[in-house]
Amino acid sequence: MMKKTALILALAAVSPVGWAQSSVNIYGILDGGVSYTTGIAGGTRKQVVSGIMDGSRFGLRGNEDLGGGYRALFLMENRLELDTGSNSNLPVSGGTFLPDRWGKQSAIFTPTAFTAPAGPTQQALIGTASAVLGGVLQSATDQLGAALSAGSFGVNIGNTRFWDRQAYVGLVTPFGGILAGRQYTPAYELNAAFDTMGTQSSLAAGQVAAVPAVIDIRQDNALQYRIQQGGLSASLMAAAGEGSTSQGRFYGAMAMYKTDAYGVGVGINTKQNELGERSLRTITLGASAKIGPGTLSFLYNDISNPNPAGISRLLGNLRGALQGGITSGAIAAAINARVPGGQGAFMASQINVNNLVNDYKSAFVQDAAAFSIGYRATFGPHTVYTAFNRLNDKTRFNGDTDSYGVVYTYALSKRTDLNFVATHFDNKAGGQAAPGQAGFLGGFTRAPGVDSNNLAMGIRHRF
Structure with a gap:
């Protein structure tokens, strides 16, 4: 969540008004x-x-007058957490706390319609199949959410780069500035x-x-x-x-x-x-x-x-968990263990994996x-x-x-x-x-x- 002060410094570095000589300055904010x-x-x-x-930070910026309206410049800016001395925070x-949108299966996934052979156990079979699928989805959501929160919630989490805020070099010309870097x-x-x-x-x-x-x-x-x-x-x-x-x-x-x-x-x-x-x-x-x-x-x-970036692996993991439970017969066995009639395999075959994966994607x-x-x-x-x-x-x-x-x-x-x-x-x-x-x-x-x-x-x- 970068601040206007740093933007002003960056803009000043590429403005048409040049400094009279080469310089390297240390700057920063402690807040x-x-x-x-x-x-x-x-x-x-x-x-x-x-x-x-x-955001607390310190940085280095440099400028060299090359003459004729040309200048070379650079800027490197570090993130600093004043309360801990680190460069990341939660x-x-x-x-690890997930909002319902990403962590609660009943909020994420739309109901899956099951049908069942006519008979006295029909409603029980449908209810059991829905409950089993809900448990599978919540378990998968818990695992996916743990992976998501570990790398996504916070600032600079799991990142060892020192110059997290900015790092670039550039050339200012009479026709504009060209900058390369973060x-x-x-x-x-x-x-x-x-x-x-x-x-x-x-x-x-x-x-x-x-x-x-x-x-x-x-x-x-x-x-x-x-x-x-x-x-x-x-x-x-x-x-x-x-x-x-x-x-x-x-x-x-x-x-x-x-x-x-x-x-x-x-x-x-x-x-x-x-x-x-x-x-x-x-x-x-x-x-x-x-x-x-x-x-x-x-x-x-x-x-x-x-099409949110960075979630293709999570979507693939969800697809694998659902398909694995169907092909291995684990979902069918869980249904049969709770309702007699041997219809677990039939109910498992009705699970629409694509729809459920798209439900998870829609949360992002x-x-x-x-x-x-x-x-x-x-x-x-x-x-x-x-x-x-x-x-x-x-x-x-x-x-x-x-x-x-x-x-x-x-x-x-x-x-x-x-x-x-x-x-x-x-x-x-x-x-x-x-x-x-x-x-x-x-x-x-x-x-x-x-x-x-x-x-x-x-x-x-x-x-």
Whole structure:
């Protein structure tokens, strides 16, 4: 959940205004405090955290003036968890707790229709077959969910890369900049520019749609061409999958124009999964205007992900478990053990494996719209933010979530500030999102429809 500060640093590095000589600078942010979150399984969570407003980090950036309007540059940025000293963390709800959407077979799988030979045991046979299949599906779901949570829930989990946030090298020319390496994506850059919170705190627009993520924040193996002239910024990005087991090729583009008075922008990210199928696509629109003492901002994202990346192995494992139980006769034997009549093999033959695998896949499919509107005003050392965010989930799970709240920042100096956050998450129907902060995910509430509140306060220092 990367922060606007780092984006500004990256943009400054490729702006047309060059430095007079070569330079290498160390920079960073240390942001820590305490957080209080309700609605989580196991009760209220009170914790010392890293990254209330901005994810803690340190980095190196360099710039060399080559003359004639040409510059070489680089940037390497490390993730730092201030509370533990590590470079990874788990969500507030823990690394193994699964929402109903991924962990409860009765929520994931649609009923399978069984028929049975006429007779007094017909209803008992159908009920038993359904119960046996339900047990098989829950067992498979438990195993698949354990594999999913081990590698997916949290930030930088199971990842040994030191420069997790960014790592790229580039050349700036009179005709634009070319960057190569791990970078922020174009549509995410637009989100950071038009999110009232600038992706800071639990009130940030992306918090209501963090898991599964509705936008790709960064890309490995990325090449980017960008221009920046006055208030105009634009970029094109392409990234290769390079045999990744989690995703394929990626493309993105954005253009925005921002002044002190107003701003507008449009962006798109789209990628393929590891099988070459069209996966997550995010189309972003943003606008802002100076009104009164502050700035009003609006952000809209159209989200579509018909073929989620990184789950082909999970789908294959589910298919194997179901087919294995049918071909080995294990499901038939379980039915026959509970209802006489020897109809277990017939009932097992009616199980539609393809439909059940597609049910599991649909738990990861995304079809949603997200929007945010908010206002930010600064009065001397005081900055006040307020925002309303909504995720409209159009899938069968109906995981709608709203969030709203207020954030107050008091600047002790140009580098150091105190921050206070109050955010409410209103989960509708299948919604189960919990608030995180800038440096970590919130995860999930204890059940669908359960609301969550977050109170946090901390200190941030930039160097």
